[in-house]
Amino acid sequence: MRYILSFCLLYCVFLNAAAVDISETDFVARLINFVIFVVIVWMLIAKKAKMFFSERSRSISDQLSEVQVKLKNAKNQKEQALRRLQEARESAAEILANAKKESYLVAQKIEEQSGHDIEVMMKNTELLMEFEQRRMEKAVIDEVLDQIFAESKISASEYGNIIEKKVV
Numbered sequence: 001m002r003y004i005l006s007f008c009l010l011y012c013v014f015l016n017a018a019a020v021d022i023s024e025t026d027f028v029a030r031l032i033n034f035v036i037f038v039v040i041v042w043m044l045i046a047k048k049a050k051m052f053f054s055e056r057s058r059s060i061s062d063q064l065s066e067v068q069v070k071l072k073n074a075k076n077q078k079e080q081a082l083r084r085l086q087e088a089r090e091s092a093a094e095i096l097a098n099a100k101k102e103s104y105l106v107a108q109k110i111e112e113q114s115g116h117d118i119e120v121m122m123k124n125t126e127l128l129m130e131f132e133q134r135r136m137e138k139a140v141i142d143e144v145l146d147q148i149f150a151e152s153k154i155s156a157s158e159y160g161n162i163i164e165k166k167v168v
Contacts, residue, residue, distance in 0.1 A: 149159070
C-alpha cells in the first residue's frame, strides 16, 4: 500500500513539474540574494559563534574535569572509610578475644582465691574449735575442782603437796 501511495505522489510531482517554467520567475535572483545574505550573516556572526561554542565547550570540559576530580576524591574517601571500617572490625574482634581471655583468667583467679580463702577459713574454724574445746575443758576442770574443793575437808595446800608428790 505504501509503495502504491509513494508512486502516485511521485507521478503527480513529475506531472506538475513539467508545467512550471522557471524562466518567467525571479527564482534565480532570489537564490543569489539569499546566498549573499547568508555569507554576510556568516561573516558577522561566525567569529562570535565560534568563540561562544569554543567557550561553551571549554566550560563543559572544565566542569567535567571538576566532576571527575570530585568523583575520584569520593572514591578515595570511600576506600579509606572501608579500610577504617575493616580495621575497626578487626580491632573489635581482637578486643573481644582479649576480653574473653581476661574474663577467663579473672574467673580462674577468683576461683583460686576463693578456694584459698575457704581453706584459710576452715583452718581458722578448726583452730577456733580446738581453742573453744580447751577452754571448755579448762572450765569443766575448774568447775569440778571447785566442787571437789568445796566438798572436801582437805585444804588447797595439802592438794598442792599431793600433786607435787605425784608429779615428781
